[in-house]
Amino acid sequence: MALNDANAPTSRWRSTAILVALREANIHHVKMAVSVSTWPALGHSAKCGGWIWHRRDRAAHLRRPGLAWGRGQSGLFTSNTREYFCTWIARLSEALTKMGVMAEFASDRRTGRVMLGTVRVARGWTQGALSEATGISQAVLSKAESGLVELDPDRLEKLSGVLRVPPVLLTVPVDEGAAPYVFHRKRSTLPLSVANRLRAELELLHLQVTGLVAGDTPVRLVRHPLPPDGFDTPEEIAQEVRASIGIASGPLEDLVRSLEDAGVVVVKRSLGSERIDAMVSWPEGQRPVVLLGDHIPPDRQRFSLAHELAHAVMHQVPSETQESEADRFAAEFLMPAQDVRMDLAAAPVTIPGLARLKSKWRVSIAALLRRAVDLDVISEGRYRQLNIELSRAGYRSVEPVAIAEEHPGLIDRVVQQRLNEGESVAELARDAFLVQDEFEDLYVRSAA
Secondary structure (H helix, E strand, O other): OOEEOOOOOOHHHHOOOOOOEEOOOOOOEEEEEEEOOOOHHHOOOOOOOOOOOOOOOHHHHHOEOOEOOOHHHOOOOOHHHHHHHHHHHHHHHHHHHHOOOEEEEEEEOOOOOEOHHHHHHHOOOOHHHHHHHHOOOHHHHHHHHOOOOOOOHHHHHHHHHHHOOOHHHHHOEOOHHHOOOOEEEEOOOOOHHHHHHHHHHHHHHHHHHHHHOOOOOOOOOOOOOOOOOOOOOHHHHHHHHHHHOOOOOOOOOOHHHHHHHOOOEEEEEOOOOOOEEEEEEOOOOOOOEEEEEOOOOHHHHHHHHHHHHHHHHHOOOOOOOHHHHHHHHHHHHHOOHHHHHHHHHHOOOOHHHHHHHHHHHOOOHHHHHHHHHHOOOOOHHHHHHHHHHHHHOOOOOOOOOOOOOOOOOHHHHHHHHHHHOOOOHHHHHHHOOOOHHHHHHHHHHHHO
């Protein structure tokens, strides 16, 4: 019986990467699947070839007497090292045999859509513009994105130069069955081109996260699908999630850190549009990733983050009620009814009174006002009146009482730890499928 590593890459990688299956602590059987057909830039071999996707946490499983495995051997093996890869396979097989471990090697000839199209959309290129910039016909690009043709190394180099990504990323197969639905919190109608670009960026971000974070922080967040029969409410699920990740009652001091401690990756950067605040996806077998716009004020940022958490936990497919359900979850998650009701009832529900509560609960005055009417602390008429006052005072765009901004740090901490342990920036960039200068801009300088 072979067991897959719980932290192994998702099904996208299972068909193209080496799979190491261990039987509990007593290894006696190792299976490896080697991709040979979908990686033309890396060369072909009937017995071995392609590349290795190796998780850092996997090394601990392979440290056994007689078997050497170092981080220097992990990661991506390029076309220049295909022979070394074949030699490594042979040596590993020999070492396992000496240990009395049976090793099986099998090739997987899988075809289908590749990441070329995702990278193109994420970088803001149309097929026509990319064709003109590279001299590769649009027909060939279209077929290559669909996996119908394999691009030769020269064409991959041209594309990688224009798109500023490692060539190997362009040939990574896309597992359509594993692709998650991407939820996003938008403020107004979002152009389709912007939505598609951000979805593609989020898909690439998942690759970066998989390559960098791996098993460094376990995912303690658990899905709680909202049942169609209404047996559980968004508020009840919010209470369960708070309890499951160890959040005490009352105001939540640092939402970003609490979610990162639960294994959620939060990334804050420019989204290229102020019409959208945040996006989230949680593919099966991976960790949740939230992409936050850096234009959001801190008070609204927390509600947007809790809103995206609701989608990740409760929703697997879109529905007409998903946005209101996510808002209900976020309100209860940030302002538990049992606690905030007492504050709202004790304080005068006025703009100055809500401003004083804002510093305690670290949410916007508008969110506290909405909570007051939802909990029947004030009437609908009073709610409308106070909203008019908010607008007249100009508080719709900028509210009084600033709260401290929360900064994501999980990826920065992991990157710094790996650098301190002796890994190079080039190795980390390779693991994240990024060219080195972009990796440094995104992760090294922010971690320093």
